[in-house]
Amino acid sequence: MGALRPMPVPQEVEITPVGTIRVVWRDGHLSTFRARSLRLLCPCAVCVEEWSGEVKVKEEDIPVTLSVRKATRVGNYALSFTWSDNHSTGIYPYDMLRRLCPCPECAGA
Template identity: 45%
Template sequence: MGVQDVKLDSDYITILWDDGHEGIYPSRYLRGYCCCAACVEEMTGRRIVGENDVDEYVMALDWIQIGRYALQFLWSDAHDSGIYPFEVLRNLCRCDDCYSQ
């Protein structure tokens, strides 16, 4: 599994996967799933910062690919420590196909 391209809009992030799937992620929703140590307590796995804790208008400003397995985003609230493995991103997809069930 790999990523061909990522588009950053104010409301949505679009990820084009190399199997042709176009993944749609509302910006605030994806920011709320950040799994860095500041957002999720390492010892307990308890979420400290979720979607409702971040700015309503948060958006991704930039992204980079980490190796062959993950994406990292720079968010407009200056948060950039979260790494999103491809597997996690596929499970979080909110496109009509993935989210209609």
């Protein structure tokens, strides 16, 4: 199962005018992420305590109007985002993003 599957790789990453992040994967799958949802899942050391895994970023800390300013590729395995709250230290590996895909197909799987 999982281990044998090739790593998902985004073909296109686009910030849409409505502030969502649109990822077209190499296998043709489409993921549309809400900026705030991804920001709340930021895996960086500021947002998640490294040794306990405790999430330190709280819903109420993140403005409801949060948007994404920039999406940057990190090496060939991840994306990082610059959010409108100036946070940008999170690195989102492709396989994590693909797992987080909120489309009905993935959410139901």
